[in-house]
Amino acid sequence: MESSNNADEDHAIADNLEALWMPFTHNRLFKKKPRLIEKASGMYYETSDGRKVLDGISGLWCSNVGHNHPKISEAVKSQLDVLDFSPPFQVGHGLGFELANELIKVAPESINHVFFTNSGSEACDTAMKIALAYYQGLGEDRRYRFIGREKGYHGVGFGGISVGGIDANRNYYKKALLPDTKHIRHTHNLSEMAFSKGQPRWGAHLADDLEELLKGNAASEVAGVIVEPMQGSAGVIVPPDGYLEKIRAICDQHNVLLIFDEVITGFGRLGEWFSPDRFGVVPDMITFAKGVTNGVIPLGGVLVNDQVFKSIMVGPEHLVEFFHGYTYSGHPLACAAGIAAMEVYRDEDLLPKARRLEQELEHQIHTLQGEPHVVDIRNLGMACAVEFSSKPNQPSVRAMEIFQKCFERGLMIRYTGDIIAIGPALVASTKEIEFIIETIRGVVRDLA
Ligand code: PLP
Numbered sequence: 001m002e003s004s005n006n007a008d009e010d011h012a013i014a015d016n017l018e019a020l021w022m023p024f025t026h027n028r029l030f031k032k033k034p035r036l037i038e039k040a041s042g043m044y045y046e047t048s049d050g051r052k053v054l055d056g057i058s059g060l061w062c063s064n065v066g067h068n069h070p071k072i073s074e075a076v077k078s079q080l081d082v083l084d085f086s087p088p089f090q091v092g093h094g095l096g097f098e099l100a101n102e103l104i105k106v107a108p109e110s111i112n113h114v115f116f117t118n119s120g121s122e123a124c125d126t127a128m129k130i131a132l133a134y135y136q137g138l139g140e141d142r143r144y145r146f147i148g149r150e151k152g153y154h155g156v157g158f159g160g161i162s163v164g165g166i167d168a169n170r171n172y173y174k175k176a177l178l179p180d181t182k183h184i185r186h187t188h189n190l191s192e193m194a195f196s197k198g199q200p201r202w203g204a205h206l207a208d209d210l211e212e213l214l215k216g217n218a219a220s221e222v223a224g225v226i227v228e229p230m231q232g233s234a235g236v237i238v239p240p241d242g243y244l245e246k247i248r249a250i251c252d253q254h255n256v257l258l259i260f261d262e263v264i265t266g267f268g269r270l271g272e273w274f275s276p277d278r279f280g281v282v283p284d285m286i287t288f289a290k291g292v293t294n295g296v297i298p299l300g301g302v303l304v305n306d307q308v309f310k311s312i313m314v315g316p317e318h319l320v321e322f323f324h325g326y327t328y329s330g331h332p333l334a335c336a337a338g339i340a341a342m343e344v345y346r347d348e349d350l351l352p353k354a355r356r357l358e359q360e361l362e363h364q365i366h367t368l369q370g371e372p373h374v375v376d377i378r379n380l381g382m383a384c385a386v387e388f389s390s391k392p393n394q395p396s397v398r399a400m401e402i403f404q405k406c407f408e409r410g411l412m413i414r415y416t417g418d419i420i421a422i423g424p425a426l427v428a429s430t431k432e433i434e435f436i437i438e439t440i441r442g443v444v445r446d447l448a
Helices: 007-017 027-032 070-080 094-106 120-137 158-163 167-176 204-214 243-253 306-312 332-347 350-368 397-408 430-447
Strands: 037-041 044-047 052-055 111-117 145-149 182-184 222-227 257-261 285-288 300-305 374-380 383-388 414-416 419-422
Touching: 052 430, 070 332, 094 111, 094 300, 094 332, 111 120, 111 306, 120 158, 120 222, 120 257, 120 285, 120 300, 120 306, 145 158, 145 204, 158 167, 182 204, 204 222, 204 243, 222 243, 243 257, 300 306, 332 350, 350 374, 350 383, 350 430, 383 397, 397 414, 397 419, 397 430, 419 430
Parallel strands: 145 182, 145 222, 222 257, 257 285
Antiparallel strands: 037 044, 044 052, 111 300, 285 300, 374 383, 383 419, 414 419
């Protein structure tokens, strides 16, 4: 969509769009030159001015099976005529139990319980509350602190931004965060791992930060460690070989719960249902959202291992065990979408397909090495990122311009800082991956 040269017309657009305060968006700039999506199908969006835009980022890492999948749409439509809503407190509905059972079938063996939320943020805050409740159940009520990682993103609740490590998301709220939360270092290091394909070989030793924070008596106050197995929002930061294994071992040694935030990495993004099948490291809890319903209806949740669940299911049976929940936890429409989406992942063999496509994506994205201003390319599963040097005194402007130009040329990607991220649906074709890479190449060259 081109902006008008006519100041009155631009102003008229701004007035019309002013009522909506857009999340994580530069509202004033956007409204001068809006990008409005009207329709979607498969790998493509259609804009309000009728242009096709290839979705190179699965919506927001969620539309993993492509948009408007008929099976999921049909499941939601027919559920709407049967049960629109029922409260999740003190009554239940079959779909919630059914989806929970489907989820534990694909979760690690030790994980057999699901608590539903509506989003990834709620899932992270819920997992943190479960960790606190777990230690209360064990009589260890001195454990109240959490450890996260720099550059981590765990949503926008107060729990999530306390353990999260993206400064911009915390700066306004610093004084109001959870007390005494600590962060281990991130693993992003261009001089040691630039242009790694898959897991970098350097960096496992960075997990020793956790040992430093837990040693002595410190662990007796810590309830949990939360990390994204692969950091997504900070720009696809892939865990070094051996790093997650070390994190798990240190948590075990100090009897601290380990939470994997798999809001992005779950549901095929790494070619598996969840990351333990990829990395062989099993956490105590897994948070999920996004791909569980293919983004069609909001749904998130926490997968919880037997040990944690059992420690909380105690006390007189007429008392609520865990004082927590959301009006829309496990909404019937969301569960219908989730059950259908899981069928699609299975019926269309999308996880093995993602493992095959990963090789194509890896090969193609790394052909951008040597293009102007490219300082790193990294990838794992159906996720990759290209990092650029910043424009002098203008951090993040280069990636923003690349994002904007790509959109004009029919490609949607994401950017954060001077990094662009790509995460196509698992149904992408080789030609579509080629289009993504060649569009980025053209834009980067033209802007150089
Ligand atoms: N955790 C991770 C790893 C995420 O990537 C996100 C969102 O991108 C969230 C949590 C928050 O999810 P939501 O936006 O659904 O609250």
